[in-house]
Amino acid sequence: MATNESISIFSSASLAVEYVDSLLPENPLQEPFKNAWNYMLNNYTKFQIATWGSLIVHEVLYFLFCLPGFLFQFIPYMKKYKIQKDKPETWENQWKCFKVLLFNHFCIQLPLICGTYYFTEYFSIPYDWETMPRWYMLLARCFGCAVIEDTWHYFLHRLLHHKRIYKYIHKIHHEFQAPFGMEAEYAHPLETIILGTGFFIGIMLLCDHVILLWAWVTVRLIETIDVHSGYDIPLNPLNLIPFYAGSRHHDFHHMNFIGNYASTFTWWDRIFGTDSQFNAYNEKMKKVEKKSE
Ligand SMILES: [Zn+2]
Numbered sequence: 001m002a003t004n005e006s007i008s009i010f011s012s013a014s015l016a017v018e019y020v021d022s023l024l025p026e027n028p029l030q031e032p033f034k035n036a037w038n039y040m041l042n043n044y045t046k047f048q049i050a051t052w053g054s055l056i057v058h059e060v061l062y063f064l065f066c067l068p069g070f071l072f073q074f075i076p077y078m079k080k081y082k083i084q085k086d087k088p089e090t091w092e093n094q095w096k097c098f099k100v101l102l103f104n105h106f107c108i109q110l111p112l113i114c115g116t117y118y119f120t121e122y123f124s125i126p127y128d129w130e131t132m133p134r135w136y137m138l139l140a141r142c143f144g145c146a147v148i149e150d151t152w153h154y155f156l157h158r159l160l161h162h163k164r165i166y167k168y169i170h171k172i173h174h175e176f177q178a179p180f181g182m183e184a185e186y187a188h189p190l191e192t193i194i195l196g197t198g199f200f201i202g203i204m205l206l207c208d209h210v211i212l213l214w215a216w217v218t219v220r221l222i223e224t225i226d227v228h229s230g231y232d233i234p235l236n237p238l239n240l241i242p243f244y245a246g247s248r249h250h251d252f253h254h255m256n257f258i259g260n261y262a263s264t265f266t267w268w269d270r271i272f273g274t275d276s277q278f279n280a281y282n283e284k285m286k287k288v289e290k291k292s293e
């Protein structure tokens with residue numbers, strides 16, 4: 001009964017979204033995007049698209065999304081939005097982080113990316129323009145991937161903090177107490193594999209077109225670089241997403257090495273009470289702010 005009800009709620013919701021979509025004006029970028037997509041299909045093999053295409057998408061987006069946070073350190077006006085003001089970014093840390101990132105990206109992630117082509121072939125995942133899902137279906141599937149990744153991340157990340165194993169793997173990610181965007185993927189190779197698995201579970205379950213791989217990479221990178229940015233920017237549109245954890249949530253985790261284990265949403269930390277120290281800290285800060293007014 002409950003399953004039938006949820007199916008009917010889901011189909012009504014998708015009908016409503018389809019209706020809204022039909023009212024929207026034609027996307028002016030659709031035609032150039034279609035041409036570019038078809039050009040790619042006509043000039044490159046599926047292996048090249050899945051492997052080198054995915055590598056390029058990941059590298060370009062990673063450093064592009066890190067760029068605003070990187071530039072903020074040179075803009076005095078942005079200092080007031082830095083969460084841990086007493087720990088500014090240093091060249092030494094950023095350079096060290098950059099070198100480890102390149103190693104992780106090309107020696108750990110690239111071999112994994114090479115599996116993309118075989119995955120799409122095995123599950124007959126299409127590449128063509130005609131079967132590409134509409135933007136709202138992509139968004140819904142990315143949300144599904146985020147919920148799955150967040151759940152995986154919460155439990156495995158919490159496990160990596162266990163006192164018996166913390167120093168062997170996860171300690172590397174916690175090397176910088178005040179995080180900065182580039183640190184998002186600064187981790188021990190084993191952590192890249194363990195926590196990275198959460199990224200692929202959603203893909204395995206929900207992928208219906210190769211574009212979902214790149215859409216989900218985009219969403220995941222925006223999220224993880226935002227929460228590691230070290231800045232809490234007012235009017236950040238990501239903070240409008242219900243239950244979105246945000247930069248203060250993860251910054252607290254890096255500052256204190258405890259609590260706030262989830263990557264994207266706040267519900268697991270709420271359910272297990274692992275956000276209690278974060279909440280107490282926020283209450284304390286509010287009182288301090290009131291007194292100073
Ligand atoms: Zn982190």
Ligand SMILES: [Zn+2]
Pocket residue numbers: 157161170174253
């Ligand atoms: Zn941690």
